[in-house]
Amino acid sequence: MNKTADVTVVGGGVIGCSIAYYLAKKGADVIVVEKNKGPSFGASGTNQGACPLQLFEPPVLELARQSLKLYKNLSEEIGYDIEYDNVGALVCSVDEKQYSDMKKHVEKKKKQGINVRLIEREELLKLEPTLGENVVVGVEEWESCGVNPFKVNYGFACAARRLGARFLFSTEVGKIEKDKDKVTSVATDKGKIITNFLVNAAGAWSPQIGKMLGLVIPVKPRRGQIIVTEPTPLNKRWRCISDADYLLTTAFDLKATEVSKDKRIKLGVAGVYLQESTGNWTIGSSRDFADYNTNVTMQTIRYIAKRAIKFIPKLKDVSCIRTFAGLRPFCYVDGLPILSKVDNPQNFVIATGHAGEGITLAPITGKLISELIVENKTSLPIDAFSFSRFKNAYLQNLG
Amino acid sequence: MERKLQERKVNNIVCRCEEVTEQEIRDAIRKFNLTTVDEVKRLTRAGMGLCQGRTCGSLMEKILSEEINKKVSELLPLKKRPPVRPIKIKLLAKKERESE
Amino acid sequence: MKKCDVLVIGAGPAGLCCAIEAARAGADVILIDENRRPGGQLFKQIHKFFGSKQHKAGIRGFDIGIELLEEVQRYEVNMLLNTVAYGIFDDKTVEIVKDERITDTIQGKKILLATGAIENPVAFPGWTLPGVMGAGAAQTMINIHRVLPGRRFVILGTGNVGLIIAYQLLQAGADVIALVEAASKIGGYQVHASKIRRAGIPIFTSHTIKEVKGNMQVEEVVIVQLDDSWKPIEGTERTLSADCVCIAAGLHPSIELAQMAGCALGFSSELGGHLPLHNEDMETTVDGIYVAGDIAGVEEASTAMEEGRLAGIDMAQKLGHLSKDKAQDKKEKIRENLFALRSGSFGYLRYKAKLNIIQTMEAIKKNQEKKQWSYK
Numbered sequence: 001m002n003k004t005a006d007v008t009v010v011g012g013g014v015i016g017c018s019i020a021y022y023l024a025k026k027g028a029d030v031i032v033v034e035k036n037k038g039p040s041f042g043a044s045g046t047n048q049g050a051c052p053l054q055l056f057e058p059p060v061l062e063l064a065r066q067s068l069k070l071y072k073n074l075s076e077e078i079g080y081d082i083e084y085d086n087v088g089a090l091v092c093s094v095d096e097k098q099y100s101d102m103k104k105h106v107e108k109k110k111k112q113g114i115n116v117r118l119i120e121r122e123e124l125l126k127l128e129p130t131l132g133e134n135v136v137v138g139v140e141e142w143e144s145c146g147v148n149p150f151k152v153n154y155g156f157a158c159a160a161r162r163l164g165a166r167f168l169f170s171t172e173v174g175k176i177e178k179d180k181d182k183v184t185s186v187a188t189d190k191g192k193i194i195t196n197f198l199v200n201a202a203g204a205w206s207p208q209i210g211k212m213l214g215l216v217i218p219v220k221p222r223r224g225q226i227i228v229t230e231p232t233p234l235n236k237r238w239r240c241i242s243d244a245d246y247l248l249t250t251a252f253d254l255k256a257t258e259v260s261k262d263k264r265i266k267l268g269v270a271g272v273y274l275q276e277s278t279g280n281w282t283i284g285s286s287r288d289f290a291d292y293n294t295n296v297t298m299q300t301i302r303y304i305a306k307r308a309i310k311f312i313p314k315l316k317d318v319s320c321i322r323t324f325a326g327l328r329p330f331c332y333v334d335g336l337p338i339l340s341k342v343d344n345p346q347n348f349v350i351a352t353g354h355a356g357e358g359i360t361l362a363p364i365t366g367k368l369i370s371e372l373i374v375e376n377k378t379s380l381p382i383d384a385f386s387f388s389r390f391k392n393a394y395l396q397n398l399g
Numbered sequence: 400m401e402r403k404l405q406e407r408k409v410n411n412i413v414c415r416c417e418e419v420t421e422q423e424i425r426d427a428i429r430k431f432n433l434t435t436v437d438e439v440k441r442l443t444r445a446g447m448g449l450c451q452g453r454t455c456g457s458l459m460e461k462i463l464s465e466e467i468n469k470k471v472s473e474l475l476p477l478k479k480r481p482p483v484r485p486i487k488i489k490l491l492a493k494k495e496r497e498s499e
Numbered sequence: 500m501k502k503c504d505v506l507v508i509g510a511g512p513a514g515l516c517c518a519i520e521a522a523r524a525g526a527d528v529i530l531i532d533e534n535r536r537p538g539g540q541l542f543k544q545i546h547k548f549f550g551s552k553q554h555k556a557g558i559r560g561f562d563i564g565i566e567l568l569e570e571v572q573r574y575e576v577n578m579l580l581n582t583v584a585y586g587i588f589d590d591k592t593v594e595i596v597k598d599e600r601i602t603d604t605i606q607g608k609k610i611l612l613a614t615g616a617i618e619n620p621v622a623f624p625g626w627t628l629p630g631v632m633g634a635g636a637a638q639t640m641i642n643i644h645r646v647l648p649g650r651r652f653v654i655l656g657t658g659n660v661g662l663i664i665a666y667q668l669l670q671a672g673a674d675v676i677a678l679v680e681a682a683s684k685i686g687g688y689q690v691h692a693s694k695i696r697r698a699g700i701p702i703f704t705s706h707t708i709k710e711v712k713g714n715m716q717v718e719e720v721v722i723v724q725l726d727d728s729w730k731p732i733e734g735t736e737r738t739l740s741a742d743c744v745c746i747a748a749g750l751h752p753s754i755e756l757a758q759m760a761g762c763a764l765g766f767s768s769e770l771g772g773h774l775p776l777h778n779e780d781m782e783t784t785v786d787g788i789y790v791a792g793d794i795a796g797v798e799e800a801s802t803a804m805e806e807g808r809l810a811g812i813d814m815a816q817k818l819g820h821l822s823k824d825k826a827q828d829k830k831e832k833i834r835e836n837l838f839a840l841r842s843g844s845f846g847y848l849r850y851k852a853k854l855n856i857i858q859t860m861e862a863i864k865k866n867q868e869k870k871q872w873s874y875k
Contacts, residue, residue, distance in 0.1 A: 306492040
């Protein structure tokens with residue numbers, strides 16, 4: 001039997017479930033279609049759950065800032081503890097040459113209205129004895145948080161379901177039917193859904209959905225690898241520590257990683273050390289392209305481990321109990337998310353390309369996309385994330 | 400200590416590493432309609448400890464199969480990732496044959 | 500990085516036999532084991548094996564172990580002990596740590612995973628108290644380390660493991676208070692059971708452990724009778740005074756490395772649960788990765804040895820160290836042995852289960868071929 005819905009969301013990850021929740025909150029009748037057996041089987045379940053504000057640059061910065069605000073009361077709002085943890089964020093350098101860059105970083109962040117503070121080496125070591133002798137300088141800020149990504153994803157799903165949203169798991173989209181310039185229905189292996197809107201929140205798999213409509217969505221899977229350790233006593237001050245390399249090279253500067261002669265930089269390895277409230281550390285991060293392969297590679301794990309010891313030497317005697325890898329939806333044109341309607345079909349909405357920032361940006365993405373669909377305008381400008389920015393590039397139509 | 404032991408008796412522990420009880424696991428399965436042991440792990444922390452589910456994995460399968468009325472044979476075991484045994488970070492960091 | 504023809508992970512009976520066969524044929528073999536000494540569980544088997552002469556009947560497990568170790572040395576197998584294989588990666592590379600300090604990567608043209616099995620837990624209230632342990636763990640403590648982990652034992656499970664351990668505990672000087680069995684009859688061989696009976700130890704069938712009590716360790720074991728549908732019958736509780744509970748509820752294959760390698764899994768309750776699908780030469784769905792022994796279905800040391808040999812011979816043949824005819828001859832003999840070992844009422848169930856695993860594997864392979872064909 002055919003199902004009908006106001007909005008069909010493809011993808012049950014944190015982005016899809018957030019969209020479903022905010023839509024359902026506005027009274028929309030939503031169906032989420034997910035090919036895996038549940039939420040969080042893609043990037044949403046294979047990340048660190050860190051949301052460090054000071055690493056963001058405009059235009060994404062404003063999204064991140066608003067998203068963090070939404071996170072603050074999210075547990076209460078959805079009636080489920082997402083383990084919001086006000087860990088703050090320390091960006092730290094172990095390279096003398098980065099000192100001036102860090103100074104510039106502080107000035108820039110201050111101008112952006114982020115309450116950052118530069119901390120010299122001696123004070124760093126005094127405030128956080130677990131930091132290594134190698135540290136040069138650090139920048140702290142306390143708006144950032146950590147969350148339990150699984151709980152965010154399942155929390156959104158559960159809250160959406162309470163508001164009437166339906167979830168079809170283990171369900172794959174086979175065909176999208178169109179009438180002139182509108183999507184009319186989505187054919188799945190569990191039956192047809194007649195729908196007024198279709199949202200593509202399939203993350204690293206979103207290009208495949210786009211392809212069904214003849215659209216080239218310039219996103220490809222970028223693999224991130226992470227180490228998990230046994231618990232250690234909680235750090236005194238900072239439990240979310242990032243490598244300045246994250247800021248200066250690997251995460252945001254594509255060129256820098258490409259042209260670098262350093263194998264570590266080439267693999268996109270820059271430390272992000274997050275100590276959960278349980279005492280366990282998750283240690284990231286890396287960026288490489290291996291199609292849809294989610295295996296970890298020893299080469300990358302080795303660089304991540306080596307880097308970790310440089311920042312937090314005591315980690316050397318702590319045991320790794322697991323490693324994992326996830327596929328981030330990475331926009332290979334400019335690295336920015338795509339939050340947008342398209343010209344044709346006009347009721348097709350894209351919400352992907354969040355790269356490594358999916359967890360941070362999930363709440364605001366859900367809110368904005370729900371506004372875009374229900375009110376046809378958004379409370380924050382999203383032009384920078386428009387699909388039409390690729391128009392004159394080289395792709396648009398498959399033909 | 401006394402109280403904790405008492406609690407354990409009432410609420411049987413399934414995952415010893417993370418001290419997750421049978422009741423917590425059953426509650427999570429019901430609340431979120433979980434259908435895989437990997438999801439049970441993610442939402443309860445059972446199997447996330449030092450042994451990575453070597454002991455409790457089979458217990459989790461059994462509980463899940465009871466809750467969702469499926470045979471254990473129809474469930475997949477917990478997904479496994481390296482390392483099989485806990486390995487010190489300094490050993491992961493080592494270049495091959497560095498210390499030989 | 501070290502390279503070799505054949506990399507064997509696990510130096511129990513299956514791993515040792517695979518290493519011996521492959522090395523005998525001329526392959527360059529590395530054999531690793533996380534323990535300080537090879538042999539797996541063989542060295543704690545102080546009882547005599549059953550079956551026919553050719554299956555080492557009448558010989559004790561540890562003597563078989565010594566024999567195999569001599570062979571391994573004779574054929575110059577490179578053995579790395581106290582060595583953990585903590586991960587298996589692309590291109591058949593395995594990461595190892597030796598002596599908790601030396602790291603290395605080993606690449607094998609063929610890899611045997613002979614990682615054995617893990618004891619099944621049973622989670623009754625109080626199972627986390629000190630004094631509750633796997634029967635196999637208790638066996639290791641008494642037969643290898645020569646330490647009695649308790650004085651007064653209750654054993655849950657009357658399969659062969661439960662029965663043998665009860666007897667060995669008696670030999671080691673402990674008191675065995677009772678054996679408890681949820682099924683309506685004893686699971687293991689009568690020969691073993693009668694030894695227990697002769698010693699005057701009660702065996703409570705249709706019973707289970709309801710609860711273990713104790714302040715800081717096991718003090719009391721409450722058992723309860725079960726009805727036909729395995730539900731406890733209220734009012735039938737009985738309290739036994741004991742300080743140690745051995746759980747002999749079977750084992751399940753230790754498949755972590757096989758999962759990491761991407762081997763497709765099957766399920767067989769007769770063989771202990773989830774296990775890697777494999778063909779009749781013990782090769783899994785991943786080309787060049789083999790399994791043998793308990794990882795390929797929990798059976799006995801005798802079948803594990805034969806499976807290991809099969810794998811070793813097939814590897815040697817595929818690596819060009821054995822002619823097809825010669826390998827075929829050897830394989831036939833081993834298959835006959837395996838068939839003989841899997842006879843009898845217990846054996847036949849395992850035989851059928853094994854056949855099912857092999858057939859499932861063949862069906863999957865066929866499907867894969869079909870798929871590849873249709874893509875072209």
